[in-house]
Amino acid sequence: MVKRPTIADIATRAGVSTGAVSYALNGRPGVSPATRDKILAIAAEIGWRPSIAARSLAGARVHAVGLIIARPARVLGMEPFFMQFISGVESVLSANRTALLLQVVPDHDAADEAVRFWWAERRIDGVLVTDLWAKDQRPELLAELGIPGVIVGRPRDGLDLPAVWSDDAAAVESVVDYLVALGHRRIARVAGLPSLEHTQVRTAAFHAAAERHGLESAPVISTDYTWEEGTQATRKLLTSIDRPTAITYDNDVMAVAALSVAHELAISVPEQLSIVAGDDSQLCLVQHPSVTALARDIVGYGARVAQAMLDLVSDGTTTAQQVPTGTLVPRASTAAAPH
């Protein structure tokens, strides 16, 4: 067990006090360039790394941020979103020597508790809030406890927490516009968890677009994003009296599940039914027919969120920023509406 070098070791070797070493190492004024270089050189030579415990105790940042994911395991496994999002977050964090604490919890209350605990234990400098649901109290909780947080979603009025979001409404509109341009007049939407804020935003945008175009019908069915519920919803839609000629899905798993249901009911895609997936991944590419999807740069999204977090904890910047809207990638699952 090797003894960890401390700033005291550096101080001894440099012939200065630990205070001076601390200032030098943290890039603060109060040391001459010559001394600073000497200290930096010694630190590098003996492989010094700060003890975050000591730092944290002394009231400084712990250089760690938390991410809590409130979804059941089986859903997570199939959703490419989170893993890509995490990759993006990580790319920025690790470049800035900041750790990511991850917790997967089953529900909202557990998520709240996890944040409280992490903060009480001084484990994190801030938290990334994803999957905002409609009446989500987390922004208020963070504000109340004074926890720096970045909202992955629309900014909350009255709270100056930074937010990073993508314009879901515009994305949904572009999909509807596209389908209408192909001649579809009966378009359905299979939505994700109805409690999530962005699901509600998308559904509202869908209704608005449908009204604007004067569509014949525009039913919406909510699901939990799983293959099972996607299948059920699709079956219900395709066996209804005036069945839609196009269906949009809130993720890729359900859109692919729809392909199976169409096959089962002998409804050909895209001749009799057009299908659009709300997330893009290899899953859409690998199908027959390949699935038209709304492609987003999720890794980049994660990176932006992480950067917002770092800005927030380093200088308190709380800007709301929008990431580019997804672009529709037309593939073989969409075509002109049957007349």
Place this chain on the structure above:
Amino acid sequence: MVKRPTIADIATRAGVSTGAVSYALNGRPGVSPATRDKILAIAAEIGWRPSIAARSLAGARVHAVGLIIARPARVLGMEPFFMQFISGVESVLSANRTALLLQVVPDHDAADEAVRFWWAERRIDGVLVTDLWAKDQRPELLAELGIPGVIVGRPRDGLDLPAVWSDDAAAVESVVDYLVALGHRRIARVAGLPSLEHTQVRTAAFHAAAERHGLESAPVISTDYTWEEGTQATRKLLTSIDRPTAITYDNDVMAVAALSVAHELAISVPEQLSIVAGDDSQLCLVQHPSVTALARDIVGYGARVAQAMLDLVSDGTTTAQQVPTGTLVPRASTAAAPH
């Protein structure tokens, strides 16, 4: 900004010293049951949580473990394995009030550096080592630095690090046996990253099984687990002179990609070609035909690994244990070999 309660606060209210409070809170002897209960009650009442920083500084555990994933983002996004594995790990860790530090790095060196840093910064009690490659030096690195680690894979000779692994060889054998029973004599294998230890174990088992059955041909092609390379490998195999009648893949993404290639080459599945996926997920279920796969309880695997880690750091237990081998789930992509 609320003032955090400390053990000093508890001590004052209980009328004892901080030392006594510490003993009581940590379940150590030296306090009477009455005093202990009183202290516990006060702690709960004022919402005390330990400062891991102070704990860590004083030399105790930090109640956090690290997991480093060395894979590029685009691969991770599509692989259901890691997210499920993490869910499993998390379920055990969070039940034991232990945090998970996650880092996604591009290569081996970065992984080593990340471990060193975390350890030097006293951020973790131990580390989970996944994706062991053939000449992996990480077990030795951990032993050398005295870092508690659990190996997700075969135990290393000479090092007493606990290991949790699944018998890949037996799984591969069962697949070959199954295909041979269906009459296949030309079976190919599309492997994952050749540098990974379990890929080598599987390939060796595949060769052994092929020899045992006296197969006509048993080619192996290595890939990086992506859809692209799976497609290429499949195309190469299916356009060769004595093309295989069955192909096994090291994950599900590539097996599904194979379906596309077979379609493209007008080779019907399963009549002319049987396909087996090495991992099971909704992806396999959603296809036409649905894909026969080797199903494993990945969430359970993660849970076992996490438990081994907790055992290791709490009482130094270093047992090697095996998780159940995957079971073959026959679906529509496999059938009797064409004669």
Place this chain on the structure above:
DNA sequence: CTTTTCTACTTAAACACTTAAGTAGAGTCG
């Protein structure tokens, strides 16, 4: 030449725990 200001430090307290060592008082034993 004295006073002031600045630079480049040093000193020491604070952070919230853990734990080895010490101790007072009660009970046990011969």
Place this chain on the structure above:
DNA sequence: CGACTCTACTTAAGTGTTTAAGTAGAAAAG
């Protein structure tokens, strides 16, 4: 009854950093 052992504590040192406050010496200002 004195010596010993327990129990249930207390005391205080130690952990590695940050940072406010202090200081010595040099340079600048008057």
